[in-house]
Amino acid sequence: MSTSTQTRPTDPAGGGTSGTQRLTFAKAINLGLRRALESDPKVLLMGEDIGRLGGVFRVTDGLQKDFGEDRVVDTPLAESGIVGTAIGLALRGYRPVCEIQFDGFIFPAYDQITTQLSKMHYRSKGRLTLPVVIRVPYGGGIGAVEHHSESPEVLFAHTAGLRVVSPSSPVEAYRMIQQAVASPDPVLFFEPKGRYWEKGDVDLDAAPDGPLLDKARIVRPGTDVTLVAHGPTVQTALKAAETAAAEGTSIEVVDLRALSPLDTATVAESVRRTGRCVVVHEAPVLYGTGAEVAARITEECFYHLQSPVLRVGGFHAPYPVAKIEHDYLPGLDRVLDAVERALAF
């Protein structure tokens, strides 16, 4: 094994790795991973095509060149193998960050994630920890073929022992990936691939404000309706809030950030003020995040609610062909329609 680790290499593409920069979502994750690789020699990345190619979305671009093939590992084409060996590496003290190429290809690894990764800490009564991160580009709207646009996050949130998070902007992505790598628990890190090319300002040096993987945040304050979203639908919710504002409706947008743990407190606090709640996600509505949030909000805020908690999401059908995916995905109109229905009660 070679030890080709360099410390703090400068990024060839951008102006170094400090200060505030305007970055794409993908680049923000890239720099977050770079930071993680720099700060802990036990961190290693593994996945298909992540080395020389830099990943099919170029999220790991340049990292193999700077950190070497032992730390940025092109794996055989085998997802169960990727996660299974990551478990072994973690047992040996490493902190593997696995890339699954697309959402629909996580299922060959589903067994390893749900039966092994999630339960090892519990079974060993805390003697073993598995600090494994699994990065999954997910979600639709990019005109892809089948198995490239799905939102399987809830399947993992349903399994105890896994943390499930999804960033919604470049700055969140940059900070959350570093906290995910630092977490002693396994983290499923769902990256909204439809947002990879969106840009935002990222202060590369600012310390993250608190434990991002546990806390929802209010992205935009409002008084009439609480819109709850995560990952790709946060931007949709913000657009809805803007549009509604022009018509005199004040929408508060809450970004869940994490599905497990679910920060019900932040949502409930918001709903107690607004009295109305609409949950938006791309995954199918049946048994989805919206169902969980609605149930909890009903339990906690029943006397504050002026309308039932409504849900907007995908349908109980396989993700459709690209030409009609925008009819499947919850877009601006469907969100505003639900907001109107909530207000009409």
Next chain:
Amino acid sequence: MSQTGPLTDDGLVQLLTPTGERTPHPELDARVAHLDADALRAMYRDMVLVRRFDTEATSLQRQGELALFAQSLGQEAAQIGSAHAMTARDHVFPSYREHGVAHARGVDMADVLRLFRGVDHGGWDPVAHGFHLYTLVIGSHTLHATGYAMGLQRDGLVGTGDAERDSAVVVYFGDGATAQGDVNEALVFAAVNNAPVVFFCQNNQWAISEPTTKQARVPLADRGPGFGVPSVRVDGNDVLATYAVTQWALERARSGGGPTFVEAFTYRMGAHTTSDDPTRYRSSAEEEYWRRRDPIDRLRLHLEQVGELPAEFVAQVADDADRLGERIRTEVRAMGRPSPASMFDHVYATPHSVVDAERAWFERYEASFDAGSTSEGSHR
């Protein structure tokens, strides 16, 4: 079998040299003896048509008419040779770049593009063509193929000695796929059940950016024997050799001899898909080396050497290819957007109250836009 580097092709079964000379082979010569000039010209024609299909589909993608396309460029001999060795009773499980096999199974080449245009998840009737839908999840279908072959056994269609009854299965997958658990499990199931299935691995040497050495430290064909599955390593750019080897493997399977692993050593001359940039991971020298071992050129040179490639035939094939290209262009552009409510079709084979309720809601919602006629530019 020797361990070879990617730029050499020793240790491969070969019947035509890269310059088109016929090389004798003690066992396989008999298997190609019946191929007359017409049969070889049919292979030549199919390869040329498939290549035109690739070119046309690639430019359609560039023009924004397709979301994505995966070329079979360079793999024509592996596909056409193996497909010509099948009978109508055999059943094929492809991955996603088996356009040549699709064509040989009578699938309309325009229909192949429905998936890539994003108007359909399939595009053809898998039963009618004995050609399953494309499978995008790497390796899954090798198990389906094995199970299908086990079904043929149970149906008494294997080893009857009746050439009109005996049937088998061919499953196509790449070099990268051999690393998947499913593929290894398929080999286990096929071996212990003696299933009539031919594992046809097109080793095109690259799994997106990863060379075969990232998947295996032995020639892929060496995997077979470890599972109890005999294997052959064949020159995948030699259409005669892929024909002969597949025919041999299929005959074994149909007669009850069990599974075979075929590694067709070939080269992906194009990008992985239209979203891939191969210049990031491989050299132009390597591409140039393989361009000089083009599978179509090889058969063309052979037919010319034996004086069986009349100019009129070549012109006719070129003409057919042009017409295929034109037809595909026109038909793809005319492929309409499916009705949005069609996403609720065929989710289940019997009524399902949740789907029915969601469809009803969706249709009312759609209708509300038509009433207000404000749906233009809306973001549902």
